[in-house]
Amino acid sequence: xxxxxxxxxxxxxxxxxxxxxxxxxxxxxxxxxxxxxxxxxxxxxxxxxxxxxxxxxxxxxxxxxxxxxxxxxxxxxxxxxxxxxxxxxxxxxxxxxxxxxxxxxxxxxxxxxxxxxxxxxxxxxxxxxxxxxxxxxxxxxxxxxxxxxxxxxxxxxxxxxxxxxxxxxxxxxxxxxxxxxxxxxxxxxxxxxxxxxxxxxxxxxxxxxxxxxxxxxxxxxxxxxxxxxxxxxxxxxxxxxxxxxxxxxxxxxxxxxxxxxxxxxxxxxxxxxxxxxxxxxxxxxxxxxxxxxxxxxxxxxxxxxxxxxxxxxxxxxxx
Numbered sequence: 001x002x003x004x005x006x007x008x009x010x011x012x013x014x015x016x017x018x019x020x021x022x023x024x025x026x027x028x029x030x031x032x033x034x035x036x037x038x039x040x041x042x043x044x045x046x047x048x049x050x051x052x053x054x055x056x057x058x059x060x061x062x063x064x065x066x067x068x069x070x071x072x073x074x075x076x077x078x079x080x081x082x083x084x085x086x087x088x089x090x091x092x093x094x095x096x097x098x099x100x101x102x103x104x105x106x107x108x109x110x111x112x113x114x115x116x117x118x119x120x121x122x123x124x125x126x127x128x129x130x131x132x133x134x135x136x137x138x139x140x141x142x143x144x145x146x147x148x149x150x151x152x153x154x155x156x157x158x159x160x161x162x163x164x165x166x167x168x169x170x171x172x173x174x175x176x177x178x179x180x181x182x183x184x185x186x187x188x189x190x191x192x193x194x195x196x197x198x199x200x201x202x203x204x205x206x207x208x209x210x211x212x213x214x215x216x217x218x219x220x221x222x223x224x225x226x227x228x229x230x231x232x233x234x235x236x237x238x239x240x241x242x243x244x245x246x247x248x249x250x251x252x253x254x255x256x257x258x259x260x261x262x263x264x265x266x267x268x269x270x271x272x273x274x275x276x277x278x279x280x281x282x283x284x285x286x287x288x289x290x291x292x293x294x295x296x297x298x299x300x301x302x303x304x305x306x307x308x309x310x311x312x313x314x315x316x317x318x319x
Contacts (some may be wrong), residue, residue: 251274
């Protein structure tokens with residue numbers, strides 16, 4: 001086994017550890033955010049969004065946190081610090097010694113950049129009132145998960161992982177579908193973040209419809225602090241549900257194409273995760289935002305994005 005092969009094997013092992021750590025970080029972050037918003041509180045739904053709203057703008061939030069939130073914040077900081085060190089080590093392993101593993105190194109540098117961005121963003125997360133901070137945490141955290149997942153795949157280290165001329169069209173079709181699904185998943189995650197940060201979770205209590213919300217485009221502005229009760233939240237919910245319908249057409253198509261192209265495990269995982277996510281989304285509305293279901297919905301969204309990123313990589317079956 002030559003040096004580059006040994007380093008690729010080491011990087012894959014570190015990438016698996018990074019996946020586990022990022023899953024823990026994103027889940028803890030969601031727990032802190034949702035618990036502070038009121039999910040799971042004793043006098044639900046009267047307490048929804050009230051604890052944060054009582055704090056004056058710019059004040060430090062954290063006084064009066066439950067023991068669970070305090071413990072989650074501590075574990076979150078420890079794991080996030082360890083993840084930052086891990087991705088720095090991954091970048092050095094890929095790009096330090098020669099021959100450099102450029103293919104994996106670019107993703108490792110992306111992980112490092114995202115980890116530094118999240119560390120910087122963490123300075124404003126606790127006292128944030130605008131949804132932009134929540135979106136930054138969500139999108140950057142899930143992108144870290146997706147990149148780390150790609151680095152667990154052997155083809156992330158193989159510079160020859162390209163389809164042959166005869167199979168290029170098949171590989172291109174799968175990749176284009178994967179990129180379309182990734183784009184739509186990012187949009188759905190962003191809309192979910194706006195709903196969460198805007199306390200709009202109860203804006204549409206029925207599964208079938210959201211009534212007739214007015215067209216208030218400022219509801220999509222992540223730099224605008226949502227008003228108490230968020231009267232425009234129904235528009236966000238409607239957009240999120242329309243996005244779910246688009247994904248219901250796109251993701252199964254991607255999964256089926258993956259199965260037919262020899263990516264059976266990846267295609268089956270994608271289809272299974274999407275089915276679970278649909279059930280969780282329905283349970284969120286029907287159960288009036290139970291905390292456990294909301295956390296699971298957040299977790300599966302990240303796993304779906306990672307699965308789609310994995311299908312965007314070349315594969316030996318398509319060479």
